[in-house]
Amino acid sequence: MTPQDISKAINKKGFDQGAIAHALNCSPSLISKIINRKAISMRVAKAVALAIDLPLLEVFPEYERLVRPTLTKEQQQEALKRKLSELL
Secondary structure, three states, X not given: OOHHHHHHHHHHOOOOHHHHHHHHOOOHHHHHHXXXXXXXXXXXXXXXXXXXXOXXXXXXXXXXXXXXXXXXXXXXXXXXXXXXXXXX
């Protein structure tokens, strides 16, 4: 979602960035920075997504790398071996 889409969705739900900031005990400027992709905060991103009743990754798809479990080098190698074996 674009920052404008997120802001519209927040307003449509009857909230504003100040209300989210108050609920999280942080500054409204932090909420704005997260919405505008000027900063990263999983806590704020989750709260924004929750406020507009959408999944986190639908609102902030760039957070996928933060929520996906990271594989060890050995797990990566095994996964690649499995994929390659399907080709043969």
